[in-house]
Amino acid sequence: MSDMSSPNNARTDSRTVETNQQGLHERLEAIVAKHLAGPFRKPYHDATLEAFYRVKAAWQADGRPLILDSCCGVGESTVNLAERHPDGFVVGLDKSGCRIDKHDSYRREADNYLLARVDLNDFWRLAVADGWRPAYHYILYPNPWPKATHIKRRWHGAAVFPYLLMLGGQLQLRSNFPLYLQEFQQALAVAGLQAEYSPLNFDGRDMTPFERKYRLSGQPLFRLDADLNGFSLPWQAGLQLP
Template structure:
């Protein structure tokens, strides 16, 4: 049973944030130097061994929540490996109700600020990257908590692939599209057809509430930055 009365996004920000261009240019100019957490480092090296042994194309389902979308994407892409990632153990712990019998997906609790940087440093290239209903942080003061306003934004782009994002807040996607444009990437933003084939519990909830949903797509396959060749992996803490 799903609540058909979910609230629309409320924000004190009337349009694209005025600080966005300066922030994106700053982050594109050089690496993000924050130290890595050992837990995400260890998880990264475990997943790295899995994908190297398998060899199939790689898909990220970032901010996957309970992982319903990850299981659904694994079914849509049976010839690929799908990694669903979320920072919340509580949300990931609810996956059993959505699990599908498939050998091509796994869920991981990670800090994406770390995992995306590690994957980019190791030269991973995705076939697809999904960001389905991430927290939009709608307050104007929280711009840097949105993925396009965060220091990790360039690493998301370095991972490449066909990017797809979904949201019930069109301004989030409009801002993301502007951030992509500043990086030299074209994006398309438009309504998402409500056909009943929901990828996530959020999508189902918003659809049943009658909220319009929106979709952003972009091709990141050719994206590079001059300084990305200087990136390197830290050692696996499990072997130290």
């Protein structure tokens, strides 16, 4: 649904992200290089392993190209993407069962999406080991973890970052925290990948509740787009499902 039909289309006063960093994190490149050098061997959680196989079965039964909506929250973005990509099968992924349980307020008629509660640190690794190749991958408004000490909690600073890249597809991130996307762009450069960083222009529909809230607060929004198709790492061939 277009935001113009929303009863909450009045200006809000959401706080901007505050950080103690003056620019890109000084350890960013070293952290990314370390993670690119070898696999992430953290044990898998049983719940995510079970969810992975449920999602896989649903996707295979559907048969349409896969689209991932990671950090989907309440799933408004997932159903928006399902409408935007009617020829694809959209999977919304989030670690919070509480947020996913609120999806009924955002549900619309669409037969090409599902939501799953997972740990993305596990799910992305399982998907890479199983050879998944989504056509598109969206990460809309990830947690910015703005403190400098939290660099390894940002996706580009996390040990699972190489798996995000190995999934491939057309990647898009959105944020009201420019530094997050600028760091992500630099992390991609360390991996030999290019990305386009640009302002996000409102096209009549907010993809997520966050996007609506920030836009109505008058905050500038940004996007990062990258083509991850063809990316691989030397140790990727040795990855196996548990």
